[in-house]
Structure formats: structure tokens, C-alpha cells
Amino acid sequence: MDLTERKRRILRAIIESYIQSAEPVGSKAIAQAIGMEVSSATIRNEMADLESMGLLEKPHTSAGRIPSPKGYRLYVNELMEEHKLSLQETQRINQALRLKMQELDRVLDQAGRVVSQLTNYPAFALSSGMSRVTIRRFDLLMVERNAFIIVVMTDSNIVRNRLIRLPSDLTEAQLQMLNTLLNTTFTGLSLEEITPELMRVAQHAAGDAYGLISLVVSFAIEVLESLERRTVHTSGLAHLLELPEYRSLERAQPLLSYLSEDADPARFPVPKDDPMKILIGPENVADALKDTSVVVASYDIGDGMRGVIGVVGPTRMDYAKITARLSYLAEGLSRLFGRGELSDGRDDSK
């Protein structure tokens, strides 16, 4: 796509004005905006050219021009200037990262919220389900004679626990025996490898305490399953209604329900190779997103796994600002996970 410098300036001015105002942009406004000594007629000629190249479109004959998805694409790839975060913005992100981010589980949710607040657009966060997680170790802690805590730690250093109450009493020795048995039999196994036969063998070996085996192992299975499952968290959906393009319910509702809770993780785009990806309008696969744009970033959560966080908005979203904030946050999250600062989880019972 080779454009004259002037065309580029005009296109950029149109896009930035439209991003701001959501109103079609006329030739006169642009003539002023670019501060060149050309008349609106010249701009009109140029705009006609840009339109025939598919970079602009007209909502109707006598309105100004609006950028086409192709126009946004060119803008994003070539014209857009890096948006620098203000000190205030970085501070806000940093604070958000520090704050309440201790629990891996909530990080997703929290990250989505932060992004949504930061950008004023709805945001989503995906956990990339891990594959072939295994239990690294079991610990059984006696609490009372008829209650103990299971603590399970996976090969990816995730720790979960559960309190178990029993109808009957239990000795410390039994618990010890059980502990050893579990650690020798069920560690290093992935979900598929925990077979009913294995369970039977272990139950046999456990003697009196055979019932406890299945209690503990089914907890372990739950943990493994929950880690392999992908989940979505969305937040800031209400921001959608603040945007002029979603002031009409007919437009807002389908998108809103597409993004709403219980959304299928597969619905959401994921950056493949790059750390960040911008999908403009029809570049989205999902129909409901066909006239929205999505910006997604991924971050490292250790063990080669990546988290995904993204923003959804109208095609005229402020790409420069959003990419800047999103990538800063994603970097922060990577750092957070990388340093292992993030370590808590929680487990509770009753």
C-alpha cells in the first residue's frame, strides 16, 4: 500500500478524529486539522482517492467519511504513534498489580477488571488450561481425631487443599500410612493415568482406610481437572453502553450477551505467535464481533503457559492507547508470575 505522504496524513487525521468523536469526518474539518495550506476541495479529492482504495467509507452520500476496517488496519500497522503511558497511568497499573494479586485464581478476574477500568471498555481474561498436569506430592494433616486436611501440590507448583471430616475416628499412624501410600502410588500421574484399577490396588493396600483413598484421590482429580479447564472472566460490560455506537439496544444486546458470563472460552480470540494482536471488525471470526475490534495480549504464567487478556470495543477504539496499556499490564503480569511473587491460592472448607 503506497500512499503519498499527504494521503497518509489525511487518513491519519480522519481516523484520529473519528476515534475521538464517533462522528463522520468532513473535508473541511480535516483541512483545518492537518494545518496544511490546502483547501477542503483538495482534501475532498484525496478522500475520494482514499475511498476508492477501500480505506474510507461513507455512511451515506452526504455525510463525512469514516474509516473502513482496512483503513484501521493500515493505521494500526503504519500510521499509529506509540502512545506513551503517563506516570499516573503506570502508577495505577503498578498499584493494581501489587494489590490483591496474591491469589492465582483471582488474578484472571482481577486483571480483567484492571484492564476494563483502565480502558473503559469491556475486557476479558482467559486462563489457558494446562495440559498433562500431575500431582507432585500429597500431605495429610491431622486436625482432630475425625478430621484432616489434604494438601496437594502439582508439578506446576500449584497447591490446593481440602478439609475432610469423617464419620469415624482415625489414628495418626493410619494417616501416615495413607500419606506414604498416596505419595508412592499417585504422584507423577496425569488425569488419564489415574485408572480405576490403580484405585483398586491402592484401596486394597490401604486396609481399613480404603475408603479414604477414594476421598483423597477424587479431590486430586478435581484439582487436575480444574487446572486443565479453560475459563473466561469478563468484566466492565457496562462500559459498552457508554459508547455512542452501542446506544441503541439492538446493537448492544447481541454483543453483550455474547460476552456475558458462561461464555465459551473458545469464542475469544487468542494471539498466536505475537505477544499482542489486534483484530479489526471483519477480521474477527465470530459473527457477533464482526463490527467490533478486539485487542488481545498474552502474558507468561510460567511453565510455558500463557495467560490471555483482551479488550473489546467498537472498531474506532483508540488502538494506540489501548495497546500501550494492555502491553504494559501484560508485561507486569509476566514479571509477577516470573518472579514467583504470586503464590497464594486458597482453600477452605465449610
Added chain:
Amino acid sequence: MDLTERKRRILRAIIESYIQSAEPVGSKAIAQAIGMEVSSATIRNEMADLESMGLLEKPHTSAGRIPSPKGYRLYVNELMEEHKLSLQETQRINQALRLKMQELDRVLDQAGRVVSQLTNYPAFALSSGMSRVTIRRFDLLMVERNAFIIVVMTDSNIVRNRLIRLPSDLTEAQLQMLNTLLNTTFTGLSLEEITPELMRVAQHAAGDAYGLISLVVSFAIEVLESLERRTVHTSGLAHLLELPEYRSLERAQPLLSYLSEDADPARFPVPKDDPMKILIGPENVADALKDTSVVVASYDIGDGMRGVIGVVGPTRMDYAKITARLSYLAEGLSRLFGRGELSDGRDDSK
């Protein structure tokens, strides 16, 4: 409020029609609906009476009538027929209760979602923050030479854990010592009782491992704080837009943002004495809820604590159906917690 039987029937018919259609109800429609051999003129006279009693109102002179909040209140208190759950509905609720309810932490969220799906209204769930929680016991589990797991259990039987990595190595003996020290010094203490002086004394006693004390104790403090904090989960906000009364953005948006994430728990009404409470329109304290109705139910989560779950919608919400579903679900939740079937939590690190 003594009304003739006929007036009661008319009022009820008006309310139920309006609940259904959201359209003002005219005298003719009612004359048919109640199947009495009276003319619309008679109904008009009766409606005029009901209006002068404040039970009905007119949006404007030449429209039909709509129920006033006072009318709904009468309906809820006296006229409403118990809605019976269909087999299908109870099955759905039961299944929802079984499914994915293992983690206390997520119960809130999950319960809100279920309600929202069940009623097609936005729902909220509150955790009633506990007061004066204390740590009952500490367990430190060695993982590697430079990593260990903290497991903390509160007096309310909630267990949380965290993985800690250290820059330097640690002996099993040190960990043992630390463990004993923590259990003798910091158990049975509430948040306020964990003073800096106490910390200093303990650090002194810990010798070389003094740094670890603050690591572990600050984790314990985090846990106590998180339990004392009240939180809200909202879900199904998108349902709001499906309702005719919220088809105009000006009406939907304030409510939506009132309910949106990061909402203050104090905003939400809580049933005090009864297990269920209905707040109709102006009966709500919050301005944003002045022309909505809220139905809240509470359920027992053990230790004398109660969870709260509620539904928000237009004043013409289907009280019969919603109270039935909500109370069934609340009972189910109470049972679930009561039996202690609910026990998992989760804790993870890295």
C-alpha cells in the same frame, strides 16, 4: 386494607397481566380476563376506586392502569399464589447445586449465576464477612530445600495455603521450630491482637529464621482480612437489557453501573429477620433502586453465618415465580453447607 372480593380479583388480574406484558392494562381486557359477567364500565368504576386507594396508577390520562408499588405490596402480601416449581425446575436447581459447588469460594459466584439463569434477571450474591476470625493452627510443609508450603486453618474451619520460595536454604529442624513457635504464639488471635510487639518477640525467638516469621504471619493476616471482608458478586447483568423497561439506555445505564463490578456490598439490601425479603420500588433505600424491586433470600453457611443472594428487576417482576425459585435455592444451599458437603477451597502458588 379491606377490599371486596371483586376488587381483589380485579387488582390481581391487573397485576398479573402487567407482570406479563409490561403494558398498561385497560378495563376491557380485565373484564374478559376475570371471566365475570360484568362489563368494562363496571371494571372502570372499580379501577377508579382502586386508584383512589393508591393501588393503581395511570401513566397518563388515556392509557390503562399500572400497579403502584403499594399495589404490588398488597399483591405480594395477600394476593399472590405460591408458585410451584415444576419438576424440571427443581431438577435444574438440584443439578446446579451439585455441580461445581465444591469450592466455597466460588459458591457465591456460582449461586448468583444460577439464580440469574433461573430467573432471567440480574442477580447478586453477598458474602457476609465474618467477624473476629482467628487462626487455629499453622502447618509448614517442606517442599524443597528452599521452598515450603504454609497451611493455615481458621477457627471457622477454613483452610488456606501458600507456597513460599526462599533465596536461601532451610533445614527441616528450622521449619519444625518455626512451626511450633507460630502455633504457640499466633493461634487464637484475631486481626487486632496480632501486634507489632508480638511480631518482634516472635522474630527474636526465631533466631536465624526471623525473616520467615513475618512472611508467614503476613500471609495469616491476609487470610483473616479476606475472611472479614464482605464481597459482592453480580451476574446476569445483561438480562436487564432484555426487559422493556430498560430498553432505553437512560434508564438501564444508571442501574447497570450501580450493580456493576466493584460494587459496594453495603449497597445491597439484606433480609434481617426473615429468610426472604421483597423490596418494592421506593421501599429500597438506594436511589438507583427506587424504581426497581429486589428479592433477597439468605441461607445458612454454618457458624451462625448467613449468605445472601438476591435478584434485581423492574417492579413488575414475577414475584411468585422468583420467590419460589429463590427460596428453593436458598434452602438447597443451606442444606449443602449444613451437611458439610461443601468443603473444598483451593490454594495455589505460582
Added chain:
DNA sequence: GTTAGCACTCAGGGGGTTTGAGTGCTAAAA
């Protein structure tokens, strides 16, 4: 290649009219 000028287009807003559902009142019937 650029500009001024001009005829043309069309969404959006304002104002007026029509429609129809619903009301209140009155007078007659039960």
C-alpha cells in the same frame, strides 16, 4: 495539481395531523 463555485443528496429535527386505546361521566336499566 489546486481551487472556487455550484448543484445535489440525505439524515435529522421540528411541527402538525391522525389514530386508537382507554378514560370519566351521565342517564337509563336491573
Added chain:
DNA sequence: TTTTAGCACTCAAACCCCCTGAGTGCTAAC
């Protein structure tokens, strides 16, 4: 006394029409 039929009245919503003004494309001159 209660109910009913009839009729005049009201008013939101739908529709229509016209006007306005921002913006365009084209052409002819610079």
C-alpha cells in the same frame, strides 16, 4: 343501589412532510 350502555374527551405514538445544513462530486478556471 348497582350495573350497564353510550358518548365526549384525552393523549401517547405513529406518521408524514418539510426544512435545514453539513457534506459531497463535478466542472471550469487558476
